Amino acid sequence: MKIDTSLSAIVTGGASGLGLATAQALIAAGVNVAIFDISADGERIADEIGASFFKVDITSEDRALAGFEAARAANGQERILVHCAMVAKGGKTVSKDKATGGYKRLSTEDYALSAEGILVASYRMASIAALGMAALDPLEDGERGTIVLTSSAAAQDGQVGQICYGSLKAGVNGLVLPMARDLMDLGIRVNAIMPGIFATPPMLRFKELNPPMWDSLNASVPFPKRLGKPEEFASLVMELVRNTYFNAQTIRLDGAIRMPPR
Numbered sequence: 001m002k003i004d005t006s007l008s009a010i011v012t013g014g015a016s017g018l019g020l021a022t023a024q025a026l027i028a029a030g031v032n033v034a035i036f037d038i039s040a041d042g043e044r045i046a047d048e049i050g051a052s053f054f055k056v057d058i059t060s061e062d063r064a065l066a067g068f069e070a071a072r073a074a075n076g077q078e079r080i081l082v083h084c085a086m087v088a089k090g091g092k093t094v095s096k097d098k099a100t101g102g103y104k105r106l107s108t109e110d111y112a113l114s115a116e117g118i119l120v121a122s123y124r125m126a127s128i129a130a131l132g133m134a135a136l137d138p139l140e141d142g143e144r145g146t147i148v149l150t151s152s153a154a155a156q157d158g159q160v161g162q163i164c165y166g167s168l169k170a171g172v173n174g175l176v177l178p179m180a181r182d183l184m185d186l187g188i189r190v191n192a193i194m195p196g197i198f199a200t201p202p203m204l205r206f207k208e209l210n211p212p213m214w215d216s217l218n219a220s221v222p223f224p225k226r227l228g229k230p231e232e233f234a235s236l237v238m239e240l241v242r243n244t245y246f247n248a249q250t251i252r253l254d255g256a257i258r259m260p261p262r
Contacts, residue, residue: 001079001143001241005030008075010068012058012125013085014051015039017200018150021230022082022237023051029238034071034078036085058085058121068128077136079145081129082237086150087117093163106163114164119171122149126179126190134186141244142187148237149175149192153252156194157259169194173250180248189247191240196254197221198228222256 001007009026013019014035023033027050035046036056046053052074056067071078089110097104126147133145151172158166172192180190197203197217206214218226236253240246 001139001146001244003029003031003238003242005032007080008032008034008071008078009080009082010034010036010071010078010125010129011051011082011084012036012056013083013150015042015045015053017084017202018195018198018230018233019082019084020045020049021234022084024049025231025234025238026080026082027051031080032075034075036067036071058125059087059116061124064124064128068132072132077132078129079133079136079139080148080241081125081145082148082150083122083125084150086121088114088165088168090161090164092161111164115168115171118165118168119175122172122175126175130179130183130186130188133188138187143189143244144187146189146241147179147191148240149190151192151194151250153194153196153254153257153259155250156252159259160262176250177248184247189244191246191248192250193233193236193240194250194252194254195233196228196252196257198230198233199226200230203227220257221254224255226255228253228255 009031011019011023011033014023015037023035026033033051035042035051035053038055038057043053054067054070057063091106094103094105129147136144138144149172152169154162154166155169155173176190176192233253
């Protein structure tokens, strides 16, 4: 897909971290970008980078549909969706209960909330985008649009306390091939990126609050021995958009890290 000013994109979670870097890269290439986020700073950040902002809760069908409608009214039908936003709970399947001295399990409700915020939301955003893309005139090779989902290295290397995150990001990987096949006759591609440990705002807190932990995280990456830069994630997104032969791929971007159990 030729990336130019004729294209519109939606980036979820675009007010910070991987999503923000992606939005900036798309804007730098001339794309009209709409950011979906719930951040209180979202509108200010969008104004600063030249994007449109829409407050969208990815766990709400109605709010998601309203966000897509508003973004399309502002920028036209998107040909690019990059889904970075997520909601999840942490915790072990069974862990010590400090209150009783016995054990407790991660509640089914917490797992279900995480499923809604990771797996269901990924399907929701991708399927809404695909429905809109299906009505577009095809470009070169018959392409109408492209969808990039955000998985995680934890989909393959889920650690202790990541039962929700690891298993549901694996579910995101599982969406990619059948969805790409569902959409192949419409000329819509679907891929996912599995980032390793990236220097996003939650991880950067370790740099100030726990320097030894920060140093340990950097040292854990085989090469280069540092956390990933959000700009490196955005660079891969741009290639996945640009290169039409990328389809139904789940790609690790992790400096060769393989997560230990803890």
